[in-house]
Amino acid sequence: MSRTLINFGDVSEESEGDAVYNDYLLSQAAELAVEAIEEDLQGKSGSEAADIIDLLSPNSGDEPAAKRWQAHLCHAAQTRKIEIKDAPWFLSDRGWVALSEASLLPLPMDPQVLTAEILRQHAVFPVYAANLAGRSSSIESLSDAHGIDWLPLPEDQAATVESAAACLHSSDSVDWKGFWEDVQDIFADDLSPLQKRRLLLCTDGQLHAGGISGSAIYFKPRQTGPDEDDGPGDLDIDQIPNSLRQMIAILDPAVPVSELRQGRLHNTKLHSELSKADLVGSFRRESVLNQVLIPNLPSLPVRSAGSDADLCRDALFYGIRWCNRCRSGARGKT
Structure with a gap:
């Protein structure tokens, strides 16, 4: 079926009579749309919330038509002293909020663990109501038209993922491979917003946060593969x-x-991304001493009993233990 071309004066610089009239009709339609939203639709149910999105952002691939409709809507709203981006016309999991407050879920392309249900459950920001999921493209277009990011702030995304990780960790089993694939997808391979978030499962069975001054998470040292760490590689280094x-x-x-490739261990892309974001580092003598142990030691001398003494003793014991392991490994290679 062919489309009927309606003249709005887009082609000709001079507005013709039919273009002026058509534009007038469109302005009247925009006024009726704003009136319907303000007086009949807002604050009602999910069905009315969907109608509001349909009125504000019709699914059109015609960019000039979309811009023209948005201009008329803004004018119609302003005559009522309303700013569309600030009006509580949008249904979220936290009730009716403004366009500038609600966000779409930052879903991975192919969720393995962080599904829409889990992210919605742990979201720290107002999420568009679940029944509006099929109108995501319309919400994106409407947000773009008003200069608003339709995704939550990176720090809110990080807090949401952290909350989800804590809940998953408390369950019987977690697919951490799938979890981190989802995380890399959500953050577009820039994991720096995850600094200071408890997301990293460590050998003590707890979730730890990386990127905190005076503390560190290290990759477990190993002695195989092309990317060897300057560490002892023994099994008790994590004690x-x-x-x-x-x-x-x-x-x-x-x-x-x-991962094992061609009989050898190689670092994955996640290894690189965690390193680049300063979330996890390689276990090296200088790093442990200069970045963790020495900065945390109390001013000397200390009393022979108490927390300061315990810290000094444990730091000395731990440092000597892995230094001895390093020397033993070096002798074994000669």
Whole structure:
């Protein structure tokens, strides 16, 4: 079926009679739409919420037509002293809010663990109501027209993922590989917003936060593969003394930072992204000493009993233990 071309004066610089009349009719339609939203639709049910989206952002692939409709809507709203982006016309999980307050879920392209249901459950921001999910493209277009990001702020996305991780961690089993695939997709391979968020499963069985000054999470040292860490590679390096456990943690093997290819271990893309975001570092002597142990030591001398003494003793014991392991490994290679 062919489309009928309606003249709105887009082609000719001079507005013809039919273009003026058509534009007038469109302005009247916009006024009726705003009136219907303001007086009959807002604050009602999910069905009316969907009608509001349909009125404000018809699914049109014609960019000039969409801009023309938005201009008429804004004018009609302003005659009522209303700013569309600030009007509570949009239904969210937290009730009716403004366009500038609601956000779409930051869904991965192919969710493995962080599904819409889980993200919605843990969202720290107002999420558009679930029945509006099929109108995401219209919401995106409407948000773009008003200069509003339709996704939540990166820090809100990070807080949402952190909350989801805590809930998943409390369950019997977690697909951490799928979880981190989803996280990489959500944050477009820039994991820096995840600093100071408890997301990283470590060998003590707890979730830790990376990117905190005076503490560090390290990749578990290994001695195989092309990307060897400058560490002892022994199995008990993650036995952290009690007083150091808030400062030092070793990433659990369940977090997929290495993979076997052609008989050798290679670092994954996640390994690179965690390193680049300063969330996890390589276990190196200088790093442990200069970034964690030395900055956290109390001013000397200290009393022979108490928390400061415990910290000094544990730091000395831990440092000597892995230094001895390093020397043993070096002798074994000669």
